[in-house]
Amino acid sequence: MSNAAEIVQKDLACLWHPFTQQKIWPSEPPLVISGGQGNWLVDIDGKRYFDGVSSLWVTVHGHGEPAINQAIKEQVEALDHSTMLGLTHPKAALLAAELARLTPPSLSRVFFSESGSTAVEIALKIAYQYWQLKGQSKKRTFVSLAEAYHGDTIGAVSIGGIELFHEVYRPLLFAKHTIAQPNKNKPGSAERSVADLARVLAEHAEEICALVIEPRVQGAAGMIIQPDGYLSTVCRMAHEAGVLVVADEVATGFGRTGAMFACQLEGVCPDLMALGKGLTGGVLPLAATMASEEIYEAFLGEFDEFRHFFHGHTYTGNPIACAAALANLALMQSRDILANVAARAAQLARGLAELARLDHVVDVRQQGMMCGVELAADKASGLAYAPGRRMGHQVIMAARRRGVIIRPLGDTVVLMPPLSSSEQEIAFLLEVVGQAIVEATEEGA
Numbered sequence: 325m326s327n328a329a330e331i332v333q334k335d336l337a338c339l340w341h342p343f344t345q346q347k348i349w350p351s352e353p354p355l356v357i358s359g360g361q362g363n364w365l366v367d368i369d370g371k372r373y374f375d376g377v378s379s380l381w382v383t384v385h386g387h388g389e390p391a392i393n394q395a396i397k398e399q400v401e402a403l404d405h406s407t408m409l410g411l412t413h414p415k416a417a418l419l420a421a422e423l424a425r426l427t428p429p430s431l432s433r434v435f436f437s438e439s440g441s442t443a444v445e446i447a448l449k450i451a452y453q454y455w456q457l458k459g460q461s462k463k464r465t466f467v468s469l470a471e472a473y474h475g476d477t478i479g480a481v482s483i484g485g486i487e488l489f490h491e492v493y494r495p496l497l498f499a500k501h502t503i504a505q506p507n508k509n510k511p512g513s514a515e516r517s518v519a520d521l522a523r524v525l526a527e528h529a530e531e532i533c534a535l536v537i538e539p540r541v542q543g544a545a546g547m548i549i550q551p552d553g554y555l556s557t558v559c560r561m562a563h564e565a566g567v568l569v570v571a572d573e574v575a576t577g578f579g580r581t582g583a584m585f586a587c588q589l590e591g592v593c594p595d596l597m598a599l600g601k602g603l604t605g606g607v608l609p610l611a612a613t614m615a616s617e618e619i620y621e622a623f624l625g626e627f628d629e630f631r632h633f634f635h636g637h638t639y640t641g642n643p644i645a646c647a648a649a650l651a652n653l654a655l656m657q658s659r660d661i662l663a664n665v666a667a668r669a670a671q672l673a674r675g676l677a678e679l680a681r682l683d684h685v686v687d688v689r690q691q692g693m694m695c696g697v698e699l700a701a702d703k704a705s706g707l708a709y710a711p712g713r714r715m716g717h718q719v720i721m722a723a724r725r726r727g728v729i730i731r732p733l734g735d736t737v738v739l740m741p742p743l744s745s746s747e748q749e750i751a752f753l754l755e756v757v758g759q760a761i762v763e764a765t766e767e768g769a
């Protein structure tokens with residue numbers, strides 16, 4: 325087994341980390357994680373950390389869950405991989421049926437890929453091709469929300485709205501319409517967003533393939549929560565204007581928001597849905613794009629009509645990942661994980677109300693087990709910290725010293741613990757985050 329120094333040396337020599345300024349990466353010795361047990365990560369020296377962001381929003385039952393591990397072991401013995409081009413296999417078919425049963429009733433078909441970005445990319449291509457096949461050749465654009473995040477591939481970036489991540493690529497991207505960001509904590513913002521959508525639909529509906537939306541919570545925007553009724557309103561408006569609805573549930577799906585899928589909180593039936601992250605319980609990369617039967621049927625025809633969906637990835641529907649997903653979904657039901665989410669979300673709400681009282685906390689936001697704590701230099705005016713201060717980062721480093729791993733979005737501290745977290749673990753998370761905010765903001769005052 326290599327020691328920490330050797331790993332760090334090889335990391336610094338050869339690795340390029342995601343969303344990371346590599347110039348300053350070596351200035352803080354990287355933490356080497358070499359184990360995971362339940363809701364905790366373990367570093368190479370044996371120190372334990374509570375996984376406060378579910379390893380980037382994916383972990384459902386904790387790390388090393390025996391039932392998922394067993395399903396993976398059995399699948400490796402039976403069949404490691406086989407292509408889905410021209411062949412099928414049991415786990416993909418069983419998982420597709422299970423997803424069709426669990427998702428809103430509008431969705432009946434499943435197209436597998438490997439990441440949330442590809443699930444979104446596939447939804448965009450299906451939506452576009454659907455309208456082309458229906459003879460609506462003018463439908464070539466999309467509408468999405470300000471500060472939307474749908475992944476990092478070019479199509480997903482095209483409909484994204486986070487300037488810092490997306491603007492530099494604008495010349496490479498397809499055009500889209502943007503509507504204002506609805507924020508439950510900003511009065512009037514949802515009304516503005518609805519008015520924007522009404523105007524865009526009135527002027528351009530015949531050119532728009534789909535409204536693409538992160539239902540209920542815009543995650544990467546900073547855990548921005550939509551007010552009740554917003555989602556169902558905009559989806560109804562899109563449908564009435566002959567525009568499809570693509571629900572990007574990559575972050576919100578699989579119990580995070582308190583329901584199995586965020587759309588179900590408002591009885592919304594999308595035409596397409598992107599799923600990823602928690603699908604395998606956070607164990608293996610697998611994503612799915614769900615489609616309605618009506619969309620699926622538009623692609624049917626004789627072979628030489630070439631109405632096929634010409635898209636596929638080498639590892640589409642990998643059997644091991646599908647086996648992990650089936651085990652995850654079975655456990656979610658047998659353990660009634662949504663009941664735990666309800667209890668822990670109520671506990672988080674109480675804790676966030678305490679954090680809201682701290683000097684530099686200007687907003688707290690929560691939907692189920694997705695939470696954001698926004699920091700600012702001045703509470704009264706809301707004046708932001710200078711970006712170079714990296715206050716969000718200072719807070720997560722202070723939390724790390726106390727045994728909690730979290731990751732911020734700018735100066736918003738994100739709390740997204742595993743759905744299996746216990747009452748004691750959530751209490752520990754809240755206590756540490758409170759202390760870390762006080763320490764970092766006092767030092768930075």
Ligand SMILES: Cc1ncc(COP(=O)(O)O)c(C=O)c1O
Binds near residue numbers: 475600
């Ligand atoms: C709403 C949403 N869509 C898509 C993605 C992209 O997923 P991935 O990172 O697996 O490509 C993310 C990732 O955070 C997301 O939050």
